[in-house]
Amino acid sequence: MWQKQMMFPVFLGEQVPPETLASTLAELDRCLQLLEDKFLKDQDFVAGPHISVADLVAITELMHPVSAGCQVFKSRPKLAAWRQRVEAEVGKDLFQEAHAAVMKVEDLPPADPAIKEKLKPSVQCLLQ
């Protein structure tokens, strides 16, 4: 999702067609629903009452669409509460430090045009 909204326009130099974005967002929504209903349920963390590697994997993935401007946690209070818990367990400083690069992606300098051209086909492949 992050790839389609953020990385691809930067790399391909063109906006992603709205239909592609719409279907991707719909899929993201479905996944988030499953995360809430099947995994999180009424638990504090994804696999039970304590933080586990499952929470680390999940949170780092979800920070991607967040960095692309997709308000994943805003409309989902259950997930937002879980995020707070994970951030508290991990430690706020460490959490911010780990996500510094992905949160600053808008400020990245433009990619080298030669590298852009080289990577373009594999990026386009990911869009399919």
Added chain:
Amino acid sequence: MPLELFLDLYSPPCRAIYIFARKNGIPFELRPVDLGRGEHLKPEFLKVNPLRKLPALKDGDFLLAESVAILLYLSHKYQAATHWYPTELQARARVDEYLAWQHTAVQVPASNVYLCKSLLPHLSGQPVDPVQLDRLLGKLKPALQHLDGEVLAAKPFLATEQLSLADLMAFTELMQPTAVGCDIFQDWPRLAAWRARVEAALGPELVQDAHRLVLQPRDPRDAQRDPKLAQELVQRLLERLS
């Protein structure tokens, strides 16, 4: 209540679990769920696995989804021989590495070839789309190149020197396109030799039994029985393959 395994032997991860349970003498009750008839989408199955996918396991009140998680659960609970999932740290890490990689690198492209070649034509009544098939075979190629050219050049099995869960998962996945006429082993000699080794280690009869369904040509009347469902499944497949 004995262990229940919800499987469709058309599905490679289901076959891996079936073979593992039989090979290790694990007592279980087979609960067939017919993917081709959309039984995984019905409310009764939703209670077993809200993710609407196979395989699924029910051990008393304990419900478990995801083939890798199920294989590991069975390995640990029934104390399978250690070659399946080694105790040594780095050997185990190699098996973990393969099991993590294979979901997107092998399972998705290999299954897509099978869907394009067999299930989609069966449900839609349309002939196989050769352009799409070719494109999908192309997407599987990097994984085959890696396994044949790099992994099996260094050792006889995919993760360690012995048959492990990695080989079991890979075997049933790569049999999927092969069973329906896309023999992916024909261009890769090390993979072909590995396949023979795995089949011998698992037992040819057990392998044959597990693959009986997928090796049979499908009965066209099956799809016509519920045309509305067939249409819905075709839509899902077309979305997945696009």
